[in-house]
Amino acid sequence: xxxxxxxxxxxxxxxxxxxxxxxxxxxxxxxxxxxxxxxxxxxxxxxxxxxxxxxxxxxxxxxxxxxxxxxxxxxxxxxxxxxxxxxxxxxxxxxxxxxxxxxxxxxxxxxxxxxxxxxxxxxxxxxxxxxxxxxxxxxxxxxxxxxxxxxxxxxxxxxxxxxxxxxxxxxxxxxxxxxxxxxxxxxxxxxxxxxxxxxxxxxxxxxxxx
Numbered sequence: 001x002x003x004x005x006x007x008x009x010x011x012x013x014x015x016x017x018x019x020x021x022x023x024x025x026x027x028x029x030x031x032x033x034x035x036x037x038x039x040x041x042x043x044x045x046x047x048x049x050x051x052x053x054x055x056x057x058x059x060x061x062x063x064x065x066x067x068x069x070x071x072x073x074x075x076x077x078x079x080x081x082x083x084x085x086x087x088x089x090x091x092x093x094x095x096x097x098x099x100x101x102x103x104x105x106x107x108x109x110x111x112x113x114x115x116x117x118x119x120x121x122x123x124x125x126x127x128x129x130x131x132x133x134x135x136x137x138x139x140x141x142x143x144x145x146x147x148x149x150x151x152x153x154x155x156x157x158x159x160x161x162x163x164x165x166x167x168x169x170x171x172x173x174x175x176x177x178x179x180x181x182x183x184x185x186x187x188x189x190x191x192x193x194x195x196x197x198x199x200x201x202x203x204x205x206x207x208x209x210x
Contacts, residue, residue, distance in 0.1 A: 002020070002027065004019050004030055004033055006033050006036060015063070017061065017071065018068060020087065021091060025088060025091060055093055056111055060072045073087055073089050076164055079160075097170070097173060100205075103202055103205065106176055114159070116158055117146055117157060117159055117162055119154065120145075120151035120152060120153060121152050122151060124165050129168075129169075130146075131172055132145045133175060176192065180192075187200060187209070
């Protein structure tokens, strides 16, 4: 693992914050710590077991033996959340979601993974599915509706729970209100207003489909 570390203790008397990143992601991820550096420079303080949103992910800060804070992120293999040290998954998801939004020239609107989405009865077991993001009033609602080909009923689940069951949705979660996604094993189609993009003619979406 490659470890990135702030210099907050020397500059501000604040515990340093570090994040470990898998080497296969490459280098140059110092920017993942810029949020913490800017917040501390503005007077904020971070503490042990504090949750912080980065993209759609919630990471947890945990005090280590030196008194500094390490970034831990959710593991996507169990419910409820289990935490693993590092930020590799957080970075992967952040870059993926940003790039999907870039295909339609829209900025990302990241929900947090603890917000809810509405899931139709046939969504989890279907080879194809639909996603629509609507404007919401409730603070705990992401606006996302997940449906299979023959939707019926609907239950609220956290986005984390839905993503553990159907990780294919993760790429699209930062699309803004008004977005719709049609996902099949052979094709992805995304529409926002008059804009649309398809894996039939978009190299990046073809990679997502694989």
